[in-house]
Amino acid sequence: MPQKVATIQDVARLSGVSTATVSRTLSHPERVAETTREAVLRAVRDTGYVANSMARNLRRRRTGSILALVPNLANPFFSEILSGLASVLTPAGYGLLIADTHTDPAGRLAHYLESGLADGVVIFDGSLPLEALATRRRPPVILACEWMGEALPSVRVDNAAGAEIAIRHLHEMGHRRIGHVMGPAGNVLTESRLEGVRRARGDLGLPLRDDWIFRGDFGLASGSAAAMTWLGLKDRPTAVFCASDEMACGFMGALQHAGIAVPADVSVVGFDDIEVVAHLTPALTTIRQPRRLIGRRAAELLSAMIDTRTLTGPSELLPVELIRRQSVAPPCGTGASP
Amino acid sequence: MPQKVATIQDVARLSGVSTATVSRTLSHPERVAETTREAVLRAVRDTGYVANSMARNLRRRRTGSILALVPNLANPFFSEILSGLASVLTPAGYGLLIADTHTDPAGRLAHYLESGLADGVVIFDGSLPLEALATRRRPPVILACEWMGEALPSVRVDNAAGAEIAIRHLHEMGHRRIGHVMGPAGNVLTESRLEGVRRARGDLGLPLRDDWIFRGDFGLASGSAAAMTWLGLKDRPTAVFCASDEMACGFMGALQHAGIAVPADVSVVGFDDIEVVAHLTPALTTIRQPRRLIGRRAAELLSAMIDTRTLTGPSELLPVELIRRQSVAPPCGTGASP
């Protein structure tokens, strides 16, 4: 049923020139005489010819696509970054290939890199065995959000600074007893945000209580779980900074369902500023990451690396911003500090 | 710097066989003598050979990837479906190519189909000019969530039924004055859910007031906007069914920020059951779509179409389910019906 699709040969035959000329007409129009060009273009139109990308890419020794490795596609945090990626990649003629590294059997990183099915790779998953990248010789790789020493270029925000801003904001609002819901263990984001928390607490002379540090994994459920832990505490922090908005949602939700009022009983700050948190009640105060911009810059830097055939390139640190909303208030009955 | 990557020739040379045998060893191991196979596999390991997918696909006349056209990557609703897609596509040896049809210049549908860079296409965006698909001759296409008559196969839920369930639930809880926040005009989902609302209202003998039908576009902001309209009404419905969870979030959020209590003052039902709504306060009662399953089935049906070289195939209607949570209560001060 599917009839033959036109090849460059068909166009050449129909317009009475060689395939070389057809190819040139399409990729370097200026190198072809105007009358020829017109004839060729007409033939292209008539046959409905569109170049076979496999053949083209084989010859050009490229793939025309960029691979994005995300830990969890279902997480809204990534989708907007991807959207930013796509917005520069598509115009640049690249396709966006997406792989969910958690759906996938683990340890496939090497496979993806070697497979040669992408001209470049954007990695969002810091839990991948990134050391393997050091010895790779081919596709340029850039990290987004995550990072790994100075070895690999990355586009990200200053996470420690973001965390510090969050803590300082709570401090300014009068809080002295501040808890933190962490991300998954071993993650650079987790470490870095925790580091920011510790630093700010230290600088501000706040108590460094480890029972106010709750384990999490950036997901909604772990936020709820942290809330349960908080509820079980006899000596509770009056404010909690969650290392992700998702966890903040889970945390606030579980607290409220248990009859605790936010921010009256406890203040909450998130991280990321995903779209929905502005619509929560109370709207969540959070540290915004410029996600679409992260996507765009990652795409731009990566595509520069591809063009210059370099395996490495500059990194970029993007600014975070405190978004004040309604989930933070002075602690319980106080207007000022003790 | 980037040294040569091993080709099938290198492997052939190293293992002392022809390229044909190497190829066979890799794709049809059973057709090769055991000793040869071992020698070849050793050479593969030693050279680190991995087949060039461009060459392979060129020869096989396929691309090895599936294209997903989503209206808006940043919408969490889609990400989980994509995740489901990926979970069957990856093991099946396909890559998942994703294009955001709103980021992209419009009218590119034809371009995507003709471009021949995918063996199959999953369309999530019903607002695309789908009529064009009728005349296409090549890549099999399946619609997900959306649909279009019987012409194209699709995987979706019974949207009208879902809406009806929502309305009937509100009715059972004692509501008689029920509003609806619609999706974007012209969308089949919008129409179908609206149709369900109308049918249920009719069957139950509820008032068919058009000023209780609010325009929306499935997004958060339009939910908030609908809330503003609701606030401005002098004669308000006691319950509102939103055609998407995102709109329900926006709606509830804006209402609560304006001092209206949900569900005490107004009950809200959503549609989709995206993850976050279980963590809202009140947790949102909603109609669940089995999103991961939608993704999986779409992938399975599409890949069957590809295997059988058919341009069409069966559709599938998946079940919806009412998830009762806390955003619905009997209307204002009533325990029973008037």
Place this chain on the structure above:
DNA sequence: AGTGAATCTGCAAACGATTACATCAACGAC
């Protein structure tokens, strides 16, 4: 020993583009 089948392997032709190089015509300068 001869025959046929079964099994394994290699040769070489695709797949459909791009592009280095060669060719050829036209032109102006000397």
Place this chain on the structure above:
DNA sequence: GTCGTTGATGTAATCGTTTGCAGATTCACT
């Protein structure tokens, strides 16, 4: 009139696989 230059086109090699066909070997059976 010769030579060098410029511009437009064609020839054919190349990218790295897969696979139809045929040759070679082995084996079983008569």
